[in-house]
Amino acid sequence: DAKxxxxxxxxxxxxxxVHLPCNHSxxxxxxxxxxxxxxxxxxxxxxxxxxxxxxxxxxxSLAIAEDRKSSTLILHRATLRDAAVYYCILRPYSxxxxxxxxxxxxxxxxxxx
Amino acid sequence: xxxxxxxxRYLVKRTGEKVFLECxxxxxxxxxxxxxxxxGLGLRLIYFSYDVKMKEKGDIPEGYxxxxxxxxxxxxxxxxxxxxxxxxxLCASSRSRTLPGANVLTFGAGSRLTVL
Numbered sequence: 001d002a003k004x005x006x007x008x009x010x011x012x013x014x015x016x017x018v019h020l021p022c023n024h025s026x027x028x029x030x031x032x033x034x035x036x037x038x039x040x041x042x043x044x045x046x047x048x049x050x051x052x053x054x055x056x057x058x059x060x061s062l063a064i065a066e067d068r069k070s071s072t073l074i075l076h077r078a079t080l081r082d083a084a085v086y087y088c089i090l091r092p093y094s095x096x097x098x099x100x101x102x103x104x105x106x107x108x109x110x111x112x113x
Numbered sequence: 114x115x116x117x118x119x120x121x122r123y124l125v126k127r128t129g130e131k132v133f134l135e136c137x138x139x140x141x142x143x144x145x146x147x148x149x150x151x152x153g154l155g156l157r158l159i160y161f162s163y164d165v166k167m168k169e170k171g172d173i174p175e176g177y178x179x180x181x182x183x184x185x186x187x188x189x190x191x192x193x194x195x196x197x198x199x200x201x202x203l204c205a206s207s208r209s210r211t212l213p214g215a216n217v218l219t220f221g222a223g224s225r226l227t228v229l
Contacts, residue, residue: 036218043117043203043220044156087155100171101146101205101218103156 004088009108012078020073020107022088027068032091034101035062035073037084044087044103047073051093083111116140117221119204125227132191134224136204145187146205146218147171147179156203162187194228201225 005023012018024033034049048055048062050071055062061074075082087106120135138145146161148171158171160179168179176198180188187206191198202224207216 034217041223043205043223044218046217046219049217100158100161101156102158102172105153105155 004090004104006086006088006104006107008105009110011110011112012075013112014080015077018075018078018082018109020075020086020088020109021070022072023070024088024090025069027090028092030093032093033062033064033068033071034089034091035060036087036089036101036103037082038087038106039081039084047086078109078111080111080113083109085109117204117206117219119202119221119224121224122222123225123227125229126194127229128193128195130194130228132194132226132228134189134191134202134204134226136187136189136221137185138187138206138219139185140206140208140219141184142206142219143184143209144207144216145181146207147177147187147189148203148205149173149200150203150223151200159189191226194226196228199226199228 032049032051035047036044037047038044048057048060050062050064063072085106085108087103117138126132144163147159148156150156157173159177160171162168162181165184178190204221205218207218
């Protein structure tokens with residue numbers, strides 16, 4: 001399975017942008033890039049996903065490198081509610097492995113008031 | 114919004130007891146999943162189901178079984194609980210079998226099980 005590498009932790013000041021990096025150098029052409037986050041004492045929550053093009057939604061933006069070997073989750077203005085563990089995950093678009101979502105250790109984001 | 118409801122947030126059971134963890138989703142999703150989450154190990158897939166009465170083993174199915182008699186309900190069963198099954202259990206669902214890798218998973222709040 002293609003794996004991802006993320007920093008263990010990051011800090012951000014409140015109301016500043018946050019760029020969370022993810023390396024996935026062994027990504028295959030059929031892998032979607034998914035981001036989830038997990039707030040304390042809650043289940044993971046979907047943030048965003050993409051295949052090749054950059055994506056935006058109400059929560060965040062996803063910037064995907066041209067060679068797809070890395071991606072960056074962008075929170076445009078961090079709030080205290082954004083303090084969570086962020087997971088970058090690869091999923092093949094079909095086949096048996098596509099049903100699984102393999103979570104690594106993620107990046108723990110701390111937001112400083 | 115899709116809602117995934119897990120029946121119990123906290124359970125305490127004794128070694129050898131049979132444990133049922135129930136999960137219900139209210140948006141007609143085809144796929145349902147059970148994960149466990151342990152510190153330092155991330156989330157690990159136990160079982161998943163892509164249709165009623167269908168089940169597939171995940172990465173760590175040993176010691177667990179599942180039941181999906183109705184589309185909206187997916188149960189995780191520990192036939193004889195052991196202390197190494199103390200964990201946070203997370204249920205999730207996703208919409209369809211078409212391009213499942215593009216599907217978004219919606220998770221429940223989790224059930225923290227302690228086996229004494």
